[in-house]
Amino acid sequence: MKVAKFGGSSVANAEQLRKVGNIIKADPQRRFIVVSAPGKRFKSDRKITDMLIELGEVHCNNGQTDEYVYPIMQRFNEIVEELNISGEILESISQSIQSILHSKNSDPEKMDALKSIGEDSSAKILSAYLNHIGISAKYVNPQDAGILVSNEPGNAKILPESYEKIYNLRDSEEVLVIPGFFGYTKNGKLITFSRGGSDITGSIVAAGVKAGLYENFTDVDSVFSVNPAFVKDPQKITTLTYKEMRELSYAGFSVFHDEALIPAYKDEIPVCIKNTNNPEAPGTYIVSEKKPSEKCVVGIASDTGFCSIYISKYLMNREIGFGRKLFHILEDEGISFEHAPSGIDDMSIILRESGLPIAKEKKILQRIQADLHPDLISIHRNLAMIMIVGEGLVRTIGLAQKATTAIASANVNIEMINQGSSEVSMMFGIKAEDLDKAVKSLYHVFFE
Amino acid sequence: MKVAKFGGSSVANAEQLRKVGNIIKADPQRRFIVVSAPGKRFKSDRKITDMLIELGEVHCNNGQTDEYVYPIMQRFNEIVEELNISGEILESISQSIQSILHSKNSDPEKMDALKSIGEDSSAKILSAYLNHIGISAKYVNPQDAGILVSNEPGNAKILPESYEKIYNLRDSEEVLVIPGFFGYTKNGKLITFSRGGSDITGSIVAAGVKAGLYENFTDVDSVFSVNPAFVKDPQKITTLTYKEMRELSYAGFSVFHDEALIPAYKDEIPVCIKNTNNPEAPGTYIVSEKKPSEKCVVGIASDTGFCSIYISKYLMNREIGFGRKLFHILEDEGISFEHAPSGIDDMSIILRESGLPIAKEKKILQRIQADLHPDLISIHRNLAMIMIVGEGLVRTIGLAQKATTAIASANVNIEMINQGSSEVSMMFGIKAEDLDKAVKSLYHVFFE
Numbered sequence: 001m002k003v004a005k006f007g008g009s010s011v012a013n014a015e016q017l018r019k020v021g022n023i024i025k026a027d028p029q030r031r032f033i034v035v036s037a038p039g040k041r042f043k044s045d046r047k048i049t050d051m052l053i054e055l056g057e058v059h060c061n062n063g064q065t066d067e068y069v070y071p072i073m074q075r076f077n078e079i080v081e082e083l084n085i086s087g088e089i090l091e092s093i094s095q096s097i098q099s100i101l102h103s104k105n106s107d108p109e110k111m112d113a114l115k116s117i118g119e120d121s122s123a124k125i126l127s128a129y130l131n132h133i134g135i136s137a138k139y140v141n142p143q144d145a146g147i148l149v150s151n152e153p154g155n156a157k158i159l160p161e162s163y164e165k166i167y168n169l170r171d172s173e174e175v176l177v178i179p180g181f182f183g184y185t186k187n188g189k190l191i192t193f194s195r196g197g198s199d200i201t202g203s204i205v206a207a208g209v210k211a212g213l214y215e216n217f218t219d220v221d222s223v224f225s226v227n228p229a230f231v232k233d234p235q236k237i238t239t240l241t242y243k244e245m246r247e248l249s250y251a252g253f254s255v256f257h258d259e260a261l262i263p264a265y266k267d268e269i270p271v272c273i274k275n276t277n278n279p280e281a282p283g284t285y286i287v288s289e290k291k292p293s294e295k296c297v298v299g300i301a302s303d304t305g306f307c308s309i310y311i312s313k314y315l316m317n318r319e320i321g322f323g324r325k326l327f328h329i330l331e332d333e334g335i336s337f338e339h340a341p342s343g344i345d346d347m348s349i350i351l352r353e354s355g356l357p358i359a360k361e362k363k364i365l366q367r368i369q370a371d372l373h374p375d376l377i378s379i380h381r382n383l384a385m386i387m388i389v390g391e392g393l394v395r396t397i398g399l400a401q402k403a404t405t406a407i408a409s410a411n412v413n414i415e416m417i418n419q420g421s422s423e424v425s426m427m428f429g430i431k432a433e434d435l436d437k438a439v440k441s442l443y444h445v446f447f448e
Numbered sequence: 449m450k451v452a453k454f455g456g457s458s459v460a461n462a463e464q465l466r467k468v469g470n471i472i473k474a475d476p477q478r479r480f481i482v483v484s485a486p487g488k489r490f491k492s493d494r495k496i497t498d499m500l501i502e503l504g505e506v507h508c509n510n511g512q513t514d515e516y517v518y519p520i521m522q523r524f525n526e527i528v529e530e531l532n533i534s535g536e537i538l539e540s541i542s543q544s545i546q547s548i549l550h551s552k553n554s555d556p557e558k559m560d561a562l563k564s565i566g567e568d569s570s571a572k573i574l575s576a577y578l579n580h581i582g583i584s585a586k587y588v589n590p591q592d593a594g595i596l597v598s599n600e601p602g603n604a605k606i607l608p609e610s611y612e613k614i615y616n617l618r619d620s621e622e623v624l625v626i627p628g629f630f631g632y633t634k635n636g637k638l639i640t641f642s643r644g645g646s647d648i649t650g651s652i653v654a655a656g657v658k659a660g661l662y663e664n665f666t667d668v669d670s671v672f673s674v675n676p677a678f679v680k681d682p683q684k685i686t687t688l689t690y691k692e693m694r695e696l697s698y699a700g701f702s703v704f705h706d707e708a709l710i711p712a713y714k715d716e717i718p719v720c721i722k723n724t725n726n727p728e729a730p731g732t733y734i735v736s737e738k739k740p741s742e743k744c745v746v747g748i749a750s751d752t753g754f755c756s757i758y759i760s761k762y763l764m765n766r767e768i769g770f771g772r773k774l775f776h777i778l779e780d781e782g783i784s785f786e787h788a789p790s791g792i793d794d795m796s797i798i799l800r801e802s803g804l805p806i807a808k809e810k811k812i813l814q815r816i817q818a819d820l821h822p823d824l825i826s827i828h829r830n831l832a833m834i835m836i837v838g839e840g841l842v843r844t845i846g847l848a849q850k851a852t853t854a855i856a857s858a859n860v861n862i863e864m865i866n867q868g869s870s871e872v873s874m875m876f877g878i879k880a881e882d883l884d885k886a887v888k889s890l891y892h893v894f895f896e
Binding site: 312417 | 690691694695698706707710713756758760762763765766768772775779784786787788789790791792793794795796843844845846848849851852853855856859860861862863864865866867868869870871872873874875877
């Protein structure tokens, strides 16, 4: 059996929901459906969740809420009318909103409850629509589904005992439609996950019912092997391992809310990213393991906004505790870094530029100077990182050659290479201005 | 003016000392001479210093010392006779030894005093010989030279006030011959440097007199660009920077006792490694800075005996303090590591195999498992490191390509690349069994 999760664009309006209906109809294995709140219908449109947050903020500041409730109800009304399903749902949505606004709960509790309305309404509407088109379906509230969470408003964590209860959902004969993004504490308080939390619900339900596949429906056919901003019509990735996905998402690929995948990852449930608008496309599979024959370079990820602090000192290598003292200074100044490759008498600290504000730079340099007396210390900004991703990379003779040849032939200097710490990727640091030509050249060598 | 230091093989017998005399005669700039104790004359020979240490150990254990003193005096006797210089020196050496053996000093003090006899006698002999061949020369005791040191027997540290006093040696009209390896505390106690300490004395004197050049005479023509064990007749290095020398000596090149060079390094005094047996050869210069035009790959160093601990964990990158906790475990277990390259969700710890005894392995893996819950942890032994050394390396487009191509064409897989932490070298980790072919191929590409 499959768990299918539909994102915001897949439930944004009646037309999209009809596609969702067809997708569910097409495969009787799709027995557990998790939905997001209605997203944008066009570029300048607003997401229902953003409108609900705004409503909540106005309410908590004692403002007039009517004019904020109206456009939300308007969106739901349009969907319900166009789908030709019972208006009772609208009544129930409106009542839910009003009862939250008039409750005596604390502001954070009200906020979480309001934020959940988008997903909750989506689920009610879809369930009604499925029945309308002849699929026996049922809305299941997360509390009834067994999604028990910690009491951290806006940042709920699943409690382990949930999974046993969720497993019982398998007994249902109907297609179950569950709103994403929230759960309930043991005391019955509604709490939301972090933003993007419908992915989390989907992953939890997939792990709970021990699904054979977790389908994640979005608005793209698949994950691309390189950012289409660099290369026109890049190759699609058919299969990724979890690790490969992690490496890709580090450097510019927003494949997935990767923390969301932990429950599916732990139970080794394969995930498939598919397109609601083109369900025939095979999509991209995320799996625990690949066959050795499938091991190759899957993607080239890249990101800008890195910088490095370079420190050199004669005989640094002999100075016990040099690294520890340096890390202590950084920790003390609240600087978190990504990597710290070290040479014999030198060390580089690679960090996101956002983590080293210009205002802090002087103080940090002074502290390092005063405490560690380096011969040389310098900061290099405007670096970009390129990651060549593929499991089993380090075991391929000639791969580094292929990559460095591609970069050299683009006439780009390599500032940093980091290979070997990861068996999944090889990382190159270059000047940000060279990124476009380096990525193009690498894509050419590995994919064309 | 120049400081010339002659190592053990250069003062091992009369024949060698004649060469030293000629070298000093050939250049009137050679005004400060530092000498080691007589070293080996042939492969199975013994060094005077080792004989003195043995004598000291026997004496401290209340043994009969005569039979240990005799062969030492024999060696000096032979040199003095062959050089045809006054026998008074022998008398003075013998008296020095006896007065140490009969003094009331502590054992460590006696030991240091005995160990200094080799260098001290070399200096007395050479000074007499120089006068004998018509060079006005004078033996200067380190105390008179101003070499003031800390009171750490066998591990003396120079006191900063020494340099001012040493500077006054410039006023002398004569060639000054100073024994290496020891100095005196402010209270007049004789204390030796660590083993190989004549290099230290040479470097101190060079810094003190502000020499234009510090010549270090050994028994090789120059430093080679690669270990001759891998490549027959490799290219000689004409100029090295201090940093390059450090990187080379890390991985198998025992170019120099590099801590010894600190005084010269700090004062940016160029050093020249020359051959007493072939003084016409240009030798290898060690300088602070190279002209940009001279920047290239100077050498390929390599060493075996490395291993790595590989740790991977899904979302490691998000786990604050993961690295710190890992380092803490290692520190706690007394494991010191060389490098810790990190990927997104993984980290490798590179260390010398000697630092991770098999006996400790199990416990460390268990602790890491228990404290950090990684998905995967493994240890890889029998690694070799290759360093391609040359200042300005990271600024050369295509250099990584050249190196990786050389390694791939030797059909060797690269386990690790570390470039960018150092501006002086690029480091490759490979399997130890592949070392020979990888080094040969790299040498071919960079030097042939």
